Amino acid sequence: MRKSSHSAAVVTAALLAFAGTAHAGATLDAVKKKGFVQCGVSDGLPGFSYTDDKGNVSGLDADLCRAVAAAVFGDATKVKFTPLTAKERFTALQSGEIDILSRNTTWTSSRDTALGLNFTGVTYYDGQGFLVNKKLGVKSAKELDGASICIQAGTTTELNLADYFRANNMKFTPISYDKSDESAKAMEAGRCDGLTSDQSQLYAQRIKLAAPDDYIVLPEVISKEPLGPVVRHGDDEWFDIVKWTLYVQVAAEEYGLTSKNVAEAAKTSTNPDVKRLLGAEGEKGKDFGLANDWVVNVVRQVGNYGEMFNRNVGDGSPLKIKRGLNALWNQGGLQYAPPFR
């Protein structure tokens, strides 16, 4: 059985008490020494991080960790996953149980500061919505006055929910569970009238229901939920590696580099941006403490950002989510990588 959030919290306390002060680069050294990246993911959210019955973990969040493994080891399989509930995730990261938290986690100021964490970027721009039973005859979230709503404890979701009802002068009864599966079951049983979570996850949760067609997603999006990978404060080198792993995937998409053509492009491309990115020119890998061809490994083994998106949540997946805000900046979206130079 997995450690509970409380034992993790106690471990955090103990580690903070006993641990010597960490120096920058400690995480990369430790990861190299143990030979794999320990990655915290969700308990099961199709498209983001989902463990199938054979134990394979798939999804956008899982692939981000694979990309980091490809960057560090040149081998995307050198990664181990730890499933975590929303409540457990931050203590697991603070205590050093995991090296990266990649679990549909919203970037907020207090997590970035008071919790001692660093968000490395945004893998998915999301917003919060509602999923309700059609039988209620509700067409808008504004009609939910007096409803019981299922949520996960310890999320931004429960905070937004309370804010939204307060702002609209409505009452609600929160029914909070630790896992979204429990919320979904409770809604199916009628314990709550509907559930709320990040929109992307509503679709993912809906396809897991016994009768998905009995439920609808309401039109309102009540918050901004930029989801991204998280690392601990105090290790800038590791922060840089995880941050730039996502950026180089975005840059690769912008330059038309894919898992299929990247190895070839590294040899033949004449575009100086591409040559620098793929390590054919200059020694940028050294700056990160990585091999010079690390970007080639990332893109060849995991793909560029667009490939990763399509495969897990986009057209190539059962979720069929449109790129929307997650399109590249030059295609009407928000995905933008700073220059690699």
Next chain:
Amino acid sequence: MTTPLAGAAPARPPFWNDPAVRALVFQALALIAVIALGWYLVHNTQQNLAQRGIASGFGFLNNAAGFGIVQHLIDYSPADSYGRVFWIGLLNTLLVSVLGIVFATVLGFVVGIARLSRNWLVAKIAMVYVEIFRNIPLLLQIFFWYFAVLRTVPNPRNSLAFGDAFFLNIRGLYVPRPVFGDDFVWVLGALALAVVLAVLLGRWARQRQATTGQPFPVFLVSLAILVVLPGVTYFAAGQPLTWDIPKLAGFNFRGGWVVIPELAALLVALTLYTATFIAETVRAGILSVSHGQTEAAGALGLPNGLTLRLIVIPQAMRVIIPPLTSQYLNLAKNSTLAAAIGYPDLVATFAGTVLNQTGQAIETIAITMSVYLALSLGISMLMNWYNKRKALVER
């Protein structure tokens, strides 16, 4: 009888060989080591927290919590502080613990006595109950009641209604809530007076029985006083009590009191589980009273019920109380399994959600652990005091 050495002072050993001095030195060294370790831990923690930029201190308790809680015994809204969330969680923990202790004690005593019943069927039923519920892990039992039993009741629109005042559905059991008028103080006053009268009556009856041997039906007469006096006042004061009856409005029932299924499942599971251990304790306690006592009571012509109440139970209590205390402690601590089904106890709300939203693991865990320590010590102290009162007073 004299000893040759009597009076002669023994040669003093050098002070480093003096056991008293040595003991003192070692204790001082141990104390210094503990203090040094403690200082090191606190200092190192502070340094690490600062270095990682993790917030610390207890100021967060005044910040707005921002999330809702399904069950709160005192007023609460998301605009209230984390400090208030602490009290909500604590009260929810106390609610389930106290109710659990009361129910488990009653059930445990009944079953423990039933196990010794001369009626074969009663004894066997009690035994089967104990063996089943004692041997299934508590968490599974909680899941059973919550998911298998309480999830099968109908939804709010098809609630089971009892006399148009009580409603049972998947959201909980809705019961009427008493609304006290201003004049209700008279009824309370009458009740207090009735209690005093009943106590005085009890004393007088005991004295009379001790001097004259005449028994008096104290129980029935006290009951009559307790019912009639407040009852008459209630009507005289113009029935200052109305009921807030739950009504279906929109999605849910509104008004009245609701027992949420999370509380019900946790309470039933804790009660049924802990009662088995209490039953075994009670059985052991009763068996520890020598059979001669029962026979002697029989020889005096005491009926079975009185023998049990006046002779056996008081002596058995001395054996029962110490293990009973640990069962109470277990129940209070086991109530933390609440988080598994979403009951908002102290651990789920404070050491769970608040910890997660603020990131202040050390502070929240320290507060929560202190509360459980205090709760456990409180139960222990209460039971020790009770134990002392019941203990055999040697003359």
